[in-house]
Structure formats: structure tokens, C-alpha cells
Amino acid sequence: MSKILVFGHKNPDTDAIASAISFSYLQNALGKETEAVALGEVSEETAYALEYFGMEAPRVIETAANETNTVYLVDHNEAQQSVSDIHDVEIASVVDHHRIANIDTANPLYYRAEPVGCTATIVLKIFKENNIAIPKNIAGIMLSAIVSDTLLFKSPTSTQEDESAARELADIAEVELEVYGLDMLKAGTNMGDKTAEELIDMDAKSFPMGDKNVRIAQINVVDVEDVFSKQAQLEKAIQQTNLANHYDLFVLVVTNILDSDSVILAIGNPIAAVEEAFNVKLDSNKAVLKGVVSRKKQVVPQLTEALTK
Known part of the structure; x- marks a missing residue:
């Protein structure tokens, strides 16, 4: 055996x-x-x-x-x-x-x-x-x-x-x-030496939601600017991975482990579903999610509901 x-x-x-x-x-x-x-x-x-x-x-x-x-x-x-x-x-x-x-x-x-x-x-x-x-x-x-x-x-x-x-x-x-x-x-929060490609793939999972293929990545940090100082590179990397892997929507969740809040970066379609799921308005593809730290409980269920209506 x-x-x-x-x-x-x-x-x-x-x-x-x-x-x-x-x-x-x-x-x-x-x-x-x-x-x-x-x-x-x-x-x-x-x-x-x-x-x-x-x-x-x-x-x-x-x-x-x-x-x-x-x-x-x-x-x-x-x-x-x-x-x-x-x-x-x-x-x-x-x-x-x-x-x-x-x-x-x-x-x-x-x-x-x-x-x-x-x-x-x-x-x-x-x-x-x-x-x-x-x-x-x-x-x-x-x-x-x-x-x-x-x-x-x-x-x-x-x-x-x-x-x-x-x-x-x-x-x-x-x-x-x-x-x-x-x-x-x-x-686990030192992101300064990571490339955009590494950042979006560090802790990423794919989820079927309705007829959409959604990729959600999460990064834990002590300073969200360590990540968003590279926003242009992140967006380019996400667009490329969406195209290569047929993801309809990619949501990057950057969580501050000290403040227990997150900032999301969303690229793809339907963006309106992201805004509906979290009751936010994206600005430059970003939004602050106060009190959100859990992908499993505070991100996946909300996006699933918004995308399966």
C-alpha cells in the first residue's frame, strides 16, 4: 500500500x-x-x-x-x-x-x-x-x-x-x-522586498461565485502603504493574472494586523458587485473596509451573495 x-x-x-x-x-x-x-x-x-x-x-x-x-x-x-x-x-x-x-x-x-x-x-x-x-x-x-x-x-x-x-x-x-x-x-508582514507578482500570489485562493471565477488574495501587514506604494505594479500584475487564468474578478485584501482593518484593491468585473458586497465606493480601485480581517467570514460570503443574485 x-x-x-x-x-x-x-x-x-x-x-x-x-x-x-x-x-x-x-x-x-x-x-x-x-x-x-x-x-x-x-x-x-x-x-x-x-x-x-x-x-x-x-x-x-x-x-x-x-x-x-x-x-x-x-x-x-x-x-x-x-x-x-x-x-x-x-x-x-x-x-x-x-x-x-x-x-x-x-x-x-x-x-x-x-x-x-x-x-x-x-x-x-x-x-x-x-x-x-x-x-x-x-x-x-x-x-x-x-x-x-x-x-x-x-x-x-x-x-x-x-x-x-x-x-x-x-x-x-x-x-x-x-x-x-x-x-x-x-x-510575516515584511513586504518591502516582494514583487507585485509575489504579493498577489502569497495567499490567494480561487472561488466559483455564480458564473464568475473570483480570485481573492490576502496580505497581513503593519503598514498598508508598504503594499500600496506599488499600486501601479499591483494592478498590472493582477490584470495579467486575470487574463492568463481567466479570472473575472481579483480582489486583493491588505489587512493591518494592529488596527484590524483592511484596504481592498479590486480589478475585473463586475466591479459593481464589490461595491455592493461591502457597501463602499471604490476610489482608484481601492476602498477601506473597517473592521474586516477575515477572508473566510467577511469577504467570501459577501461577494458570493452579491455575485449570485
Whole structure:
């Protein structure tokens, strides 16, 4: 039997990497033969967390069917966000905290989805349900995922379960939660040396919304001008990627992790849907979204509603 591959979504964030690592460890402890892999290089934030806890990034794969017949998905379930040949392998397990869309399987599977802020919060529950002890480094990377996805509990996606899980994992990892969390978040906000092409692809996901193909990217910063000083280059890069990948609409969400607000840059059609979704008027393709920090809860549902009327 080939080894089961465990992975999160393309353009992996800290949760996609951490949940793959921790869920793979758990499954191996339960007698499975699995390997955590990634569908892209890790971000600076994730690299900081991995180095802090003495771990290496999972290897990156382009396809899965050449290695295995079976995969476990974490932190995603939508086909366009997964490995390119996802339809050529059996999905035997999904652990996720996002909306459910366009997934189908030939056989029954283990499916665990909960409305919490982070997949790692769910993985912790599965560890406890199976009485599997969590090593210090695994706890640390799981903690990092929760801090990242909840913006240290400032995101509206954050729940009491996430905060309780983070504090439990911080104890195991032997770190001071607030100090480590802020340091990790800041490690992922250095955008000065990034090209426009890199910025729009760092944490980008595609979503079918009605008859439109929408791409939404999000960047966390401490100063939005670090990004928008390159607006002309960003717009050119977005126009090119829209054309190359047949995206109807591209929305870049630049989130200030200290102020808990975002500025969006929207390129494509229908722009009117963006203005309707967020009740704003775009000025030079930009608008401020006060209190918006979550793509999952404050951007995707609103755009979906506006585009499917």
C-alpha cells in the first residue's frame, strides 16, 4: 500500500502546513503510514514558526497520483484549491473549517468540519479523542496556526474553542502565548522586498461565485502603504493574472494586523458587485473596509451573495 499524503491548500498558510504536519503525526500514531506534504513553498510567517520549534517545511508536490492512491485533505475541500490531479486520487479524509463546495467522492470518507477559526483547533480535538499525546514541537506549530488564522483572537472567525486550544497548546509548547504570537505575526508582514507578482500570489485562493471565477488574495501587514506604494505594479500584475487564468474578478485584501482593518484593491468585473458586497465606493480601485480581517467570514460570503443574485 502506498503512503497516504496529507496536505492543505495551494499557496499554503500556516494552518495549511501545521494541520498537515499535525494530522499526519496523529494518523501515524494511530497506525497509518502518512506523510505531510505541501502544495507550495511556505510563507515567512510559517518559516518563522517552523524554525522556532525546530521543524522542517514539508516537501512540495505538484501532483499526487504519481505517488499514492489516497490522500487526506486539511484546511480545504474545494477542488480548485487542491492538488492539480485531485480527481485522480481517493480522498479518504477531510478536516476543515471552511465552506463546503464542489467536493465529490466515490467512497465514504472521514469528514470533519467545524465552524471554528482554525483547522488546528479541530485536529487538537482529534488528538484528545484518541488519547494521543502531543509533542512540544507539534503543539508549537499547531499553536502557530491558531494565532495566524485568528490574528491572535482578533478575527471574527475566532471562537472560545480556538483561544482555549491555543492556551492549552502554548502550555505544552512552553511559550508565552501573546509574546510569541505577536512576534510570529510580525514575521510575516515584511513586504518591502516582494514583487507585485509575489504579493498577489502569497495567499490567494480561487472561488466559483455564480458564473464568475473570483480570485481573492490576502496580505497581513503593519503598514498598508508598504503594499500600496506599488499600486501601479499591483494592478498590472493582477490584470495579467486575470487574463492568463481567466479570472473575472481579483480582489486583493491588505489587512493591518494592529488596527484590524483592511484596504481592498479590486480589478475585473463586475466591479459593481464589490461595491455592493461591502457597501463602499471604490476610489482608484481601492476602498477601506473597517473592521474586516477575515477572508473566510467577511469577504467570501459577501461577494458570493452579491455575485449570485
